[in-house]
Amino acid sequence: MSGIGSGPVGVAIVGSGVISKDYLKNLTQCPDVVVVGVADLDVARAAGVAAEFGVPHAGDTASILARDDVEIVVNLTIPAAHGEVARAALAAGKHVFGEKPLVTEVEDGEKLVAEAAEQGLRIGCAPDTVLGAGIQSAVRAVGSGVIGTPVAATTAMQTAGPDLWHPSPEFLFQRGAGPLFDMGPYYLTALVSLFGSARRVAATARQARAERVVATGPKAGTRFAVEVPTHVNALIEFTSGPSASSTFSFDTTARRMLVEIAGTEGTLSVPNPGSFDGALKVFEPGADEWRDLPVAGTTLGRGTGVVEMARAIRAGRPHRASGDLALHVLEMMTAMTSSAESGEFVTLRSDVARPEPLSADWDPREATLY
The missing domain is CATH 3.40.50.720 (NAD(P)-binding Rossmann-like Domain)
Structure with missing residues (x-):
């Protein structure tokens, strides 16, 4: 190029x-x-x-x-x-x-x-x-061997749904959205950034309600149809070896944003992949509590x-x-949808290289092109 x-x-x-x-x-x-x-x-x-x-x-x-x-x-x-x-x-x-x-x-x-x-x-x-300080620090930590060899990840994105706060939430419950397609890219892109390509996926899905009601703003009280599943549980197997279990939900009253990676030498608590910053922690063998790890990088947004x-x-x-990374994540999500319908694992066609991590001092606010 x-x-x-x-x-x-x-x-x-x-x-x-x-x-x-x-x-x-x-x-x-x-x-x-x-x-x-x-x-x-x-x-x-x-x-x-x-x-x-x-x-x-x-x-x-x-x-x-x-x-x-x-x-x-x-x-x-x-x-x-x-x-x-x-x-x-x-x-x-x-x-x-x-x-x-x-x-x-x-x-x-x-x-x-x-x-x-x-x-x-x-x-x-x-x-x-995933280019922010939080996820990039996690990528660098895994690459440096902080938790040994990664074995598995657990992720969860659970809320009661954007109909409670968004003034026009209808599009978030239409085809191309829902918790999987709206919020899944944050978590799945983070996992691919950490582990590389996924090899196959499986999932179950359900829709709790056929209609939702706009709760706030000028359209408050307006009812609208839900076109997509609003709770998805997925299993992911990565080509490099690790696996992940992931939940994406607009049906959970208790809000939860979780990414944890279990390795042979410890467990990493990764910042919320929907943000550019956050706490990075490790739980090491024999420890009594989590230990903070340094977080460095951009928080521009x-x-x-x-x-x-x-x-x-x-x-x-x-x-x-x-685009290749986004296409792989898109295939992961559509494969999860297909698996939920068929009840079978779906093998992915696409493959993508794990992006190189940014340096800890990379700053988009600096002038480098003059």
Whole structure:
């Protein structure tokens, strides 16, 4: 992959919903990228968000994609629109960094990644939380042998559901979302970052209620249909040897976010993969309590992967939050869905290299491309 251009990388945001403000707040702090435009179906909303963060241009998607100063399109649309917007960006000659999941179907993801490669363009994808201090410190700890050889992991993401706090939660219960596709990428991407590719998966799934009720905001009291399972239990076998048991639930009143890795020489308590920081602890043989391990790295937040991708473009090296990684995680999730329906293990077709960990002093707020 050869480097292209020089200096800061021009970025445009497509989709000016709630999450766009997190990206804009962070990306406007990073001198290696410059946000030049915001696009949305609602052009007035795009203009308002652009003005709030000092972004010079706003408009519809086509007008922003036509800009020569845009190199990376950050795709923050709803999951059902991820593929359409990404393909339009590639057709305009732009690299794409998208919110998770990559798309909703593996076949569409394979075509998207292949199309980008054919055009010499890149696909990046959230979650970039795995590039934060918490997960990167865990990756470095496992690599240094803190717990010996990893044997197994236990993960859990359990809440009562986003219908209790999100003002428009309907899309989180539609195809391409639910606890598995909405929150699963955080945990599964962390596991792949720690262990490498998964070989096969199995799962069970259920839906507790056919309808949910919006609990807050202007739509409070509105009932809506649930289209996907809201509680999934999965088993994962990794090619490198370890296995994992994982729970993803919107049906649990007791909130729980857990990642633990058992090794031959201890157990590692990993920070919440939905955040960029957190406590890292080890329980060693003969110990009476957990011991804190150092946590170092960036805590910038959403957009970290965009900056890392921008630097990789200029350097001509692979970026870490890649389309191949997101595609493998997507296949893991769709295989879990298939397994829940068939009652059988599903072997994965894709394979991906474990991303190299970032150095402890890597900082997206530094200027490196001037």
